[in-house]
C-alpha cells in the first residue's frame with residue numbers, strides 16, 4: 001500500500017449527513033483536576049449527564065499512557081489481541097507494521113490486565129473517589145478501551161448511548177470516563193454530547209454502526225467537548241454522544257473507561273434489546 005495523497009483522499013468520503021454534528025456550542029467545565037470537584041458539580045452531572053474536568057491527569061501520566069498505547073500496538077505483549085484497525089483499512093491489516101500500524105489503529109480494548117500503567121490510571125484513587133461520589137456507591141470495572149481517531153481518515157462514531165451495549169437496568173448510574181491523550185478539537189473529532197439526554201433511552205438501529213437513527217439526533221443541542229491532554233469527561237451511560245470523522249492532520253487518542261456501581265443488578269440481553277432495539281440489533285432506519 002502506498003500512502004500517497006490520492007490514497008489518503010480515497011479514504012476521506014463522509015458517510016453521514018454533515019448537519020449531524022454542530023460546532024457552535026462548547027460544554028461547561030471545571031479547572032484544577034479531581035480535587036476541585038464540588039458537590040455542586042455532582043448535582044450538575046446528575047442534571048446534565050456530564051462533567052468536564054480539565055487537568056485531571058498530568059503531563060507525565062499522558063506521556064506514559066501514550067507510550068503504553070504504542071507498546072500495545074507494537075506487540076510488546078505477545079498474548080494481547082485487542083487491536084482494531086480503522087474499518088476503511090481492514091483489507092490492508094496484514095501489511096500494517098510499525099508506524100503504519102500506529103497510524104491505522106482505531107481502537108484498543110481490554111488491556112488493563114496487560115499494561116500496568118494504564119491499569120494504574122483505571123484505578124487512580126482520585127478518579128475512583130469522584131466516581132464513588134457520583135454513584136454514591138463503590139465503582140466497579142465494566143470496560144476499558146483506547147479510542148484512536150487516526151489523522152487524515154479517522155471515521156465517525158455515530159450518535160449512540162453506551163447503555164445500549166450493557167445489560168443493566170435503566171436506573172443504574174453507569175459512568176464513562178473519556179480521558180484525552182492528545183488535544184481533542186472540533187477538527188480532529190472531539191466528543192459531541194447532548195446535555196440532559198441521559199434521561200431518554202433511544203431505540204438504536206443498524207446503520208453505520210448500532211446507533212441512534214440520524215433523524216432522531218437532537219442536532220441543535222449538540223455540544224462539543226474539546227479537551228487538552230489530561231482533561232477528562234465523565235458522562236452518564238445514557239448520554240447521547242458521538243464523534244465526527246477526523247480528516248485533519250492530527251491524530252486524536254483517548255482512553256475510555258467504564259464503571260458501574262457495586263450494587264447494580266443485571267438484566268438479560270433480551271430485556272436490554274426491548275429498551276434499545278425493539279426489533280433487535282438488526283433493524284435498519
Ligand SMILES: O=C(O)CCC(=O)C(=O)O
Nearest residue numbers: 147157162241242243254
Ligand atoms: O472516542 C470516540 O471517538 C467516541 C467513542 C465512543 O463514544 C464509544 O466507543 O462509545
